[in-house]
Amino acid sequence: MLILAAALDDLSGGAPAPAFVDAQGEAAIWAEAASSVELEACFLACLPKLEAGPLIRNAKKRLFMALWDSFSEGDRAAFLKRVCRK
Structure with a gap:
């Protein structure tokens, strides 16, 4: 189980960093490193904020x-x- 957790951590893009200058550029950098699961989770988490x-x-x-x-x-x-x- 610890090996799986370590592997998932290595494959993750981490949390998106706050954008200070170029939000789209910084998001693209994060998205390049993020897994498909992280991309979907982030997108779904953002939808309620777009009310x-x-x-x-x-x-x-x-x-x-x-x-x-x-x-x-x-x-x-x-x-x-x-x-x-x-």
Whole structure:
């Protein structure tokens, strides 16, 4: 169990550092070192903070479009088929 914990620690990107100058640049550096589990956890933890307000709404739209653009055509079609059920 200790070996697994040590391996996971070695593979982790650690916590994101506060951005002082270039938030996107520093986030990209952290994301490069983060595992897929850490990336998902961070993204899911951020969503509740994006609750209301016009600037937040636009941020959510940018996030949604970035996610949408990352999907393959097949994934997009499957998603639309699922959400457009009547």
